[in-house]
Amino acid sequence: RRSSDLEVWRARVQKNPVNFLAMCRELSCIPDIWALKEWNNWLTPTGLGQSRRYDTAFFICCVQEIPFTTQDKKETVLYNWLTPHEALERFTPDGIWLPPPQYYELSRLCHFPSLQGLHEFSRERELEGCECWLPVRLAASDGFIQLLPGDELYPNDPHWMGEKNLNLSSTKSAEELCRDATRLHRIKYRSLYDFTLQVNIEPKYKHIHPLIKSNPRNMSSNL
Structure with a gap:
């Protein structure tokens, strides 16, 4: 297919699915x-x-060749093909910014040194399904944390529809809150480009933990 044809069709689909x-x-x-x-x-x-909220589903698709790609100058203004550890390595003020969900999922992908391994794992795991994660913010004395399902501080009712803002706070530091907890599933923020995944719970639905390293440059992958 000519790129011009696909660009014309993309514009038509964006106007009417x-x-x-x-x-x-x-x-x-x-x-x-x-x-x-x-x-x-x-x-x-x-x-x-934010005026908008997104219910974002992530999918894995393993391909042998890089497909034709072009940006639409709206939601996408630039594209690049990177391995998971390369993307995390570029997560710097002078590089790219990754929202927490993308950072978390890329850290999971770093477990797989080959495309074949990821394909086999994702094919078997998808039969289990998955649950929707709604992060809940907790303000600590020295920053803030996003709690994820399974963390012992995660509320029983996170108010999915936003009918009530949960203003969770603590006089303890993020490190103290981590030290006092037995079930951890959270993201600790220091700045926009500096946050840490803290996970020790067993993943549901036969999923895998994110690969947690203090320095993403230590991660390796052949994806």
Whole structure:
């Protein structure tokens, strides 16, 4: 397919999703949706002053060749193909910024040194499904933490629809809160480009922990 054709069709689909079916008919193609493996699901936290929240599903798709790619100058303005550890290594003020969900999931991918290993794991694991994660913010004395499901401080009712803002706070430092806890599943923030994953719970749905390193440059992957 010529890139110009795909760009025209993308604009049509963005205006009206029904045009996706029309595109498939005209180009005689069938989307390989079976190649997509459900990976995880994150919901934008409340209380961040955002007018929009996103129920974001992550999928894994393993391909042997890099597909044709172009940005739409709207949601995507630049693209690049990186390994998980390369993306984490570039997570600096002079490089790229990764939202917490992307940082977490890329850290998971660093467990897999090969594409084949990731393909086999994601194919078997997706049969288990996954749950939606809604991070809940807790203000510590020296910064803030995002609590994730399974953490012992995670509220029983996180108010999924944002009907109530949870203003959790503590006079303890983030380090003290970590030391006092037995079940950890949280993200500790120092700055926009400096946060730490703290996880010791058993992952649900046969998933895998993020690979936690003090320095992403120590991570290696052949993905």
